[in-house]
Amino acid sequence: RHKKDIKDRLFELSKISAKKLSYKRFKQVKQAKGLAVDYDEQALIPICSVPEDINIIVAGGPGKHSMWVPTFGVTRSVTKVIDN
Numbered sequence: 001r002h003k004k005d006i007k008d009r010l011f012e013l014s015k016i017s018a019k020k021l022s023y024k025r026f027k028q029v030k031q032a033k034g035l036a037v038d039y040d041e042q043a044l045i046p047i048c049s050v051p052e053d054i055n056i057i058v059a060g061g062p063g064k065h066s067m068w069v070p071t072f073g074v075t076r077s078v079t080k081v082i083d084n
Contacts, residue, residue, distance in 0.1 A: 007054045008051045010054055011048070011050075011054060015044035015046050017043075018041055018042070018043040018045055021045070026039050026045070027039075033049050034049050
């Protein structure tokens, strides 16, 4: 599969129902993520504005060098190309 296919699928599968959020929290999320979704209990809220905002990361391996990337709140990843 291509990264674009995976990002598109994750974007669709990760949406949550607006009814799980209070109206106040919905407004905060909408503003922070720049969403063009109006509040409606039936609305599905994406985790980001567009699938391209999802980063596919492969890192670590078995044993003590495994890793994970914690996420919480409104975050943006920062990447930098490192030439060897």
